Amino acid sequence: MSDMADETPTSTFAPGGRHRHRRTRQPSTAVRRAVVLAMAVPVASAALAGTSAFAADKDTTATAAEGATTAVQGDGVGTDDARLVANLDARVLDQRLGADVSGVVLDADSEDEIWARNATTAMMPASNAKLATATAALTVLGPDHRFTTKVVYGHGTLTLVGGGDRTLTSDDLAELAKTAVAGLEAAGLSSVKVAVDDSLFAEPSLADGWNEGYYPTEVAPVRSLVVDGRSVEDTSLDAGKVFAEQLATAGVAVDGDVIRATAHRRDVPVARHKSAPLSDVVRTMLKTSDNNIAETLLRVTAVEAGRPATFEGGTEVVRHVLSDRYGVSLENFEMYDGSGLSRADRIPAVTLAQILELLTEPRHAHTLGSVLEGLPVAGEAGATLGPEWGRFDDPNSECAVGKVRAKTGTLTGAVALSGLTRTEDGEWRVFSFIENGSTAAPNDIKNAMDGLAATVNGCWA
Structure with missing residues (x-):
């Protein structure tokens, strides 16, 4: 450090x-x-x-x-x-x-x-x-609190919603994608847009006593969505891209680039992953x-x-x-x-x-x-x-x-x-x-x- x-x-x-x-x-x-x-x-x-x-x-x-x-x-x-x-x-x-x-x-x-x-x-x-x-x-x-990462669907878009789980892995996203694909196929859908929602946290910023040189080696910009603990400038979009690739591998076409958006309260829950306990x-x-x-x-x-x-x-x-x-x-x-x-x-x-x-x-x-x-x-x-x-x-x-x-x-x-x-x-x-x-x-x-x-x-x- x-x-x-x-x-x-x-x-x-x-x-x-x-x-x-x-x-x-x-x-x-x-x-x-x-x-x-x-x-x-x-x-x-x-x-x-x-x-x-x-x-x-x-x-x-x-x-x-x-x-x-x-x-x-x-x-x-x-x-x-x-x-x-x-x-x-x-x-x-x-x-x-x-x-x-x-x-x-x-x-x-x-x-x-x-x-x-x-x-x-x-x-x-x-x-x-x-x-x-x-x-x-x-x-x-x-100590028993678990962080929840969700996938919801609405208006042709699957949205990956971050819940502050810093331990989320590619395998966890793969399970979410598998569940989402099953739901899409059941609904007769073969393509979808992908978005990420990391609105749980405020915009990343620098703490007093930090400078921009900390990003991303010492610490990544603090966002509520990240996969495999990757230290990149935008961990949320990075996780969304991994999720989109897994959807495509499972046979669902992804329409366009991954974007940042806020999930709507009427969006349909599709899948969720819970982390290990906070302890x-x-x-x-x-x-x-x-x-x-x-x-x-x-x-x-x-x-x-x-x-x-x-x-x-x-x-x-x-x-x-x-x-x-x-x-x-x-x-x-x-x-x-x-x-x-x-x-x-x-x-x-x-x-x-x-x-x-x-x-x-x-x-x-x-x-x-x-x-x-x-x-x-x-x-x-x-x-x-x-x-x-x-x-x-x-x-x-x-x-x-x-x-x-x-x-x-x-x-x-x-x-x-x-x-x-x-x-x-x-x-x-x-x-x-x-x-x-x-x-x-x-x-x-x-x-x-x-x-x-x-x-x-x-x-x-």
Whole structure:
């Protein structure tokens, strides 16, 4: 994943949730955090649609913080935690990480903040932003939600209607075409026009912090219709052409070029395809850090919440869900896209840790379980912490292979690693580490990050 040009941030949603304060074993005015107060009543889509819930009453701006560290001290401190703190204090100063580094480690079981450094500082999170996107999508849509692609017929035209399924394949379109052809033949029709309807989403646009160089290599223009995850400028027309070719192969003549049109409500339903559950889609997105899936989920979440299917509408819902549904702190939080490609995004380490801490609470297991399952595992081939990416293969971090689950994030000038691990006693440790601006080689930065995660696990003691 590479970065492009910076753009100026705009005003953002201000946190409105309630919070209770986490115990810190050494109180510090430099670093404070609010912990989760998760309401037991699930969020209904209608509740998210109210405009009052999204009223922004102030701007949040990125702030620079001193390199203060709050850590475990005092009576009752375990030897392992004391060693962890001492090691992190030393290892966070690794020159490979640069001077602008933040982090936090939470004990999810005791509700203690074990260690923190600049934890509330606004940082560019890169793909760690996908944690916020996934949490909002699962909460608003539900883990069992399936994306529907339809074919309807009217006035001599078959219209392929996109429903935001980023996992739609050529084989899926072939099944839709087969069903459509059977219907046409039964009606005595041997030719048809083909159109695509991708009106579910607003016109593709660039998020703040993006530029046109992102299209289509880093991310395709966000449309509600795509086949085989192809990165092309117009994924909808591309899918329509594939569908038209399959119709022709099945013996139905296609009259003219594929066009873009809006299906009429009186059009006759012909065929439909449903995707795998959202929980499966989220797992795939996180394992591979798929930018296109993330941006599509942001739009569909906005639609379900009754907001415009835009970057602004989607991130508005994300803020509302994190703050009002789960009580996650949005101090110094700025989000302009769903993937973390935006160089205007700012998410403090403590916010990312609070999102991950939700995964340790049994009451959220049904809704958010696929986030935990989707986090890459240290040393897992085929995911972003796999050996093919050179992760956790350093002598200091290889001890954590199979023991750490974490989301990666990489842009030029920003590397993040946020995740969870368990102690030998089975206690959850939640962590988030972010560096911005290091001039070290990317692999060197990642090795240093992996070492911090191994330290949290306790295997690099």
